Amino acid sequence: MAKLLDKQRYKCALGAMQTVQAIDRALPILHSGPGCAQKLSESTGSSGYFSPNIFPCTSINEKDVVFGGVKKLDSTIGNALKVIDADLYVVLTGCIPEIVGDDSGEVVSRYEDAEKPVVYAPTAGFKGNNYKGHEQVVDAIIDQYLKKSDKKQKGLINIWADVPYQDLFWLGNLRELEKLIAELGLTPNTIFGYKRGIENINKIPEAEFNLLVSPWVGLSNVKKMERKFGTPYLHYPNLPIGATETSKFLREVGKFAGVTEEKVEAVIKEHEDYYYYLISRYADLFLENRVINKQFTVVADAQYSLAITKFLVNDLGLIPAKQFVVDDTPKNYRERITEEFKKLNFGIEAEVSFETDGYKIHEEIRNHDYHGYPLVLGGYYEKEVTENLKGNFLNISWPVQDKVVFDSFYAGYAGGIRLIEDIYTIAVSRFN
Amino acid sequence: MAKVTYSGVRESKPGRLNDLGSTGQEVSENFKKGCLKRADRSFAQGLQCQQINSLAALMSLEDAVFISHSPQGCVGCSIMAVDMYRVGQIHRGVRNVKNPHLIVSNIDQKSVVFGGEKKLREAVDKAVKRYAPKLAFVFASCASGIIGDDIDAICSDLQTEYPDTLIIPIHCEGFKSKICASGFDAAFISINKYILKHQKVEKEAGLINLFAPTTVSYADQKEMERMLQLLGAKVNYIPFYSSLEKIRKIPAAEASTSICKVFADEFMKTLWEEYEIPYSHTVMPIGIRNTDKWYRGIAKVIGKEKEVEEIIEKEHERIEPLVKKLRDRLAGKRVFICGGTGRSFAAAALIDDFGMELVGLETPTYDDDAQVDIEYLNGIHKEFVVDIANMQPFEQVNLVNKLKPDAFIGVPEWAAKLGVPTTHVLDGKRPTMGYDGLLFLGNKIADQLENPGFNMKLAEHVKLPYKESWYKEDAFKYIIREGGN
16 A cells, blocks of 8 residues: 555545445445544535435444444444435445454344345545545445346446546546447446436346446456356446547447447547547647647546546647556556556557655656646646646646536547647636 | 643533533523533434644644644545635735645554554654655544554654654544544644743733634634734734744733634633633624624733723724614524534624524534523523534434524535525635624625525425434434433
8 A cells, every 4th residue: 555645646445435425325324433424525516415414424432442333333324224315325434443343244234134225345544545445335235235137138238437526527427438338329327426326236237248447446346246247347448538549449349249340430430520520620729829738747546647648649649748647556457557558649658657645746747848838637736836837737636626527527529528628728718 | 639631622521512402591501400411322424523623723834744644534625624725825915825735644554553653754754854844743543543653752752853843743533522623622732732832931012812713714814803903912813824933922922812712712721821821712703792792802801991992882883884784684584503613602693683583503512601602692582492413414404494494504505405595604715703794794694585596496406315204303312311422
């Protein structure tokens, strides 16, 4: 696990309460110290049906530390079932119960016959970050709630992408991926966001295959589903942004799903035509009016660092300076991700650094020659360093303060256009 | 008898409790009779962690680094503090807006088994080398406390290694208190122990310590400073947007006061006991009555009773016609209030300026201080519900749904979904306090009442997440005596 964190980029495993929150009508129940929910929430976009102040919590005190908090956990779960109207209750444990040794799993097992499903994920903060916590929540649903299905639904595809809320664009991205998959004549199934929820969770074992669109997050989940339900998976390691990458994505998914080439190419052609209709109208902006500097850096999780690098190089013709992956990617995935950064058009390769220490990242940005003012896409912490360098800054990764996103997205063809809009809105609003 | 050192845990004070459902009359009588007993909730929703308050109290100090000796989630919401700090700098005209230096030692599984000392040393080491700060604060966490890291000893050892940085441990382990204001006390205890060190310094004539938490806007700071300057005082505004030098000046002051009731109240007692600095602890200066009371309190301490009356008279002349206009718009409206200890009672007093009627009050703690406010409110409002709760939205919506107030003041999210017009009172970016803040706040409430459209539409389209049966239950059903703490 990462050493010290200077300018932190993620939360702890208990932050997976947001993964639960993203499932319609699923309620996290926290067995943790007082205030963990509040510390792990976002300042905007978190006042939906269930919000962090609504999550039941045992708020462990000194006495519970000494004598154990299982009794309190039991009453909290039991009463949550009585008071709060949810479809799925997910008990999450924080640091304290796991240090003092509460048998939370045993308490949860008392609710096997409850009217609504209650599952449990151990998410102690000292064990991992919220990327890992996200996988643990999905694992808990697979292991404790879902059962193997004999019925398979032709063309039904479960889509998995990165971590809700940690990923600012999670909702819009998922919807856009669904749309693209549907255009291939397939039936997408996702569990996060509006009107997905428990009914879609129930369909998971019936899918023809799992489509994982992420460099690494969720790979252990789809492997687990392969073992448990016999569902094959396609691991597509790059969130497609813009024309080049989205067309590649559609071809690969189409091939895996057995969609005819004509069908796939027809979908691609229609999108690319419209995409280049828009691009050509604004080519004057790129070529003459606001020629932004060619060199850029992305400071984000593996997903965005890779996806945006590919987009800016392959579609916009920019040159990658060093890229930073800040999600504490497990070591066994790093080599494959590094290889992906080398697969860019015209033999261009991007250097990537897996780094969680923001101070070092800022030192490198300061010391790099961007041949002019840099374009930096990153977390809010990069605003200060980019401003000092008089560069263009776009807040695309956590932490986010500079941007309000309801259901906007960067995935797909339309997402690429959104990202260009965002970058050039900044460029034109500044005198450069 | 040996003097008992205050631990910083607000529950350690006898007679203070966190879990209670009652009414204004009942709670006041029971308190007088000594019949209030501590309780607990067998079902509760998330609270606020005191570590956040410790961090927030100090986050805007110059030349400082903040080290959270914790796993990686404990400063998960730091972006909110970063935002507050940046907005605060912009309001104060700072051109090169900075981020606070925030470092997490990142306690992991190994640390849980073998201790986190190495991680903490590395974090302090890097913090000092990278930022050469004058102050390095080390914040304890639940995990560091339970695994038994001796942060005092480690910091003291590191202090000899880094003589140019004051290394200050703060004991704000979350599980120790359900009252997040304990985190303020923990910060002040450490300021006294490691910076002031019980040393007396030369007095500065006319200097007043004005303690203010992060949630006080710059507009409010200016209003408080203006009022104190009218009394001829020089203001040492701390610890928000201040510095080591200004903290060192604390013992040089002739008097102290605070903007918030639960901020530096214990510390001001310590300043009296150890440095003989008199202080005024009254109310939060929101609304005419409370602003007068707050103003008179500090004026008395510095011997300006006559002067303050003259100023108050002038301010009233200026403000009352404007308040009357607001009263015409707001009189008779029934209000439910939910807020922190300081703001909830202050808001309850404020609504009297506007002729509004209190029907419910939700506040995190009850103690002798609260009793004074409740007795005052009982004299104005005949019957109102008291919910001693830190948020607990399930109890709140149960009560609001039954009481059907015309307006809601405080944390707005849930009442808004019931269609009640809401006004947010914890506004760290805009005016709330003093004579001018009163007008801003009053207009905000009146405007909201005139156009309740947003909340009504919201209520038409969204449902709160509670079962219908819950609204029929007693709101205080889950407050139990057994296991009270």
